[in-house]
Amino acid sequence: MARAHILPDHEHLLAIYELMSDGILIVDAEGVIVCANPAAAHMLAGRTRMLEGEVFGFPIADRNAVIIDLLTDVRDVRTAEMRVAAIEWRGEAAHLLSLRDITQQTTLLHQLEQAANFDLVTGLPNRGQFQRRLEQAIRESRRHGGLIAVLFIDLDDFKRVNDQHGHDVGDVYLKMVGQRLNDLLREEDSAARLAGDEFTVLLTQLEQPRDAEAVALKIVASLGLPFDIGAHTITSAASIGIAIFPHDADAGHALVSRADAAMYEAKRAGKNMYRFYSEAT
Helix, strand or coil: CCCCCCCCHHHHHHHHHHHHHCCEEEEECEEEEEEEEEEEHHHHHHHCCCCCEECCCCCCCCCCEEEEEECCCCCCCCEEEEEEEEEEEEEEEEEEEEEEECHHHHHHHHHHHHHHHHHCCCCCHHHHHHHHHHHHHHHHHHHHHCCCEEEHHHHEEEHEEEEEECCCHHHHHHHHHHHHHHHHCCCCCCCEEEEEEEEEEEEEEECCCHHHHHHHHHHHHHHHHEEEEECCCCHHHCEEEEEEEECCCHHHHHHHHHHHHHHHHHHHCCCCCCECCCCCC
């Protein structure tokens, strides 16, 4: 004989509703909350309290999962996955909403994306992210015109900074270098840290190579100023190589390589200066 399914009674359903970790809301046709479990109250308010009679405040429609950000009463932002189903509540059209807190997963995903695309010391784009931005800039230049410049920057005597002041001070110095580079650039341009004491700057939508020269001059001057880090004052400088697309190379990797070669010419010429790439380099 088949075993009959036993439906939970009202008290069991209520206990499940109260103890669920997902937020459960019933919202009427006017967007007003008519029922909410404690998990929903915690997500929306930051503490357990009644939500009935309040306006939900988000667009509601029958749909697949949608991600929403919830600002709680305690100024905490939670990220939730919301699912919606049309129901009837006490004879009137309404919506049943489930809210699943995915704040930790979203934060972890953001941290993984940051680690994959940005340098942990300076916060600048890393080598991979820079290369992707360069390739995108080249595609845009081929479609719409305009020159691109890659500035390859190597800090002069960075080993001395680490040896004299330690790696912690060296890391702060690298971060400050990144900040100075960003301060000199337009919104459409970007700086990156490739590795160690090597940085790059990507300049887009240039009209002439002299535009890149003007930026290089500013960088040499800025990085030549002292860096005050706690009780330490660091004096340093930078050597810069410049390569122009499409004059010097028609591909991203070649452009970076030729800017690197030009940077070594600046080193050989005495450091603390810039050089354009030339066939004689």
